[in-house]
Amino acid sequence: MNNETDIIDNLQDLETFLIAIENGGLGLKDVAGIALATNNTDGRPFVAVLDDKHQLLLARWVTQEVFETGKDLVRNGPKKH
Structure with a gap:
């Protein structure tokens, strides 16, 4: 997490990260x-x-907004595409 430019700052990027995992x-x-x-x-x-x-x-670092609004996405997983 030393890379300060690699911050997830929106729910779409969080979902993309979860799908990649x-x-x-x-x-x-x-x-x-x-x-x-x-x-x-x-x-x-x-x-x-x-x-x-x-x-x-x-x-990966996330913004405070993603931390607060992304809990359900992390808990339930991303929507399958």
Whole structure:
């Protein structure tokens, strides 16, 4: 999450990210879940991709608006296209 320009700032980009995870497009292994969370240090929101041991595989910063409005999208998954 060190790349400050890689922030998800709208629900369409969040959905695209979730679809890429579901389709294996990012090459991640053993993905077990996706969650919205906040950084313990500074409270910044992010979307986290977790393995079956709840270890972080990948994360992307999200804006506060996406954090608040994207909860159902993360919880229920993206619409299938």
